[in-house]
Amino acid sequence: MNRNEMQHVFFGNVARLIRWMQDHYSDYWVVGGDLWRDREVYKQIGKGSGVSLHFDRLAIDIPMVHREKKTLAADSELYRPAGTYWKSLHPLNRWGGDIPGDGNHFSMSPDGRI
Ligand SMILES: [Zn+2]
Numbered sequence: 001m002n003r004n005e006m007q008h009v010f011f012g013n014v015a016r017l018i019r020w021m022q023d024h025y026s027d028y029w030v031v032g033g034d035l036w037r038d039r040e041v042y043k044q045i046g047k048g049s050g051v052s053l054h055f056d057r058l059a060i061d062i063p064m065v066h067r068e069k070k071t072l073a074a075d076s077e078l079y080r081p082a083g084t085y086w087k088s089l090h091p092l093n094r095w096g097g098d099i100p101g102d103g104n105h106f107s108m109s110p111d112g113r114i
Contacts (some may be wrong), residue, residue: 004090007057010108013089014060015107021082027066028073033061033104051113059107061096076103 012102021030026063036055053059062082064073073079076097086106092114096105107114 003056006108006110009090010058013086013093013108014062014106015058016089017072017086018062020085021062021064024081027068028064028066030062030064033063035060042051053107053109053113058109059105062106063104073104076101082106 002019018030021092034054036057037052039050039055042052042055043050064078065071079095079097080103083097083103083106086095087093090108092110094107094109094112095101096102096107096114102114105114
């Protein structure tokens with residue numbers, strides 16, 4: 001699978017994930033977060049590991065905001081059902097919650113990075 005084909009499959013699965021999250025987390029607003037990050041900009045500001053799948057358009061952050069409390073859902077475990085669903089969509093899909101503290105991060109990994 002070449003990079004563009006992988007991005008295509010990834011993005012289609014992101015659409016499924018967003019819908020799934022909206023259907024299953026009724027107490028939350030499912031909102032958009034980081035998708036693509038510009039490697040050069042991140043290099044200039046001294047941020048990022050340089051190996052993030054966000055640089056390759058193969059990772060997305062999908063935070064949720066509690067509808068009543070209006071607070072960002074920061075507990076990774078809250079995202080675990082979404083992570084399990086995400087990983088069921090493709091064998092290369094990885095969930096950030098498998099690294100403690102990054103539950104709203106979903107990626108498709110060509111090489112095991114999350
Ligand atoms: Zn991320």
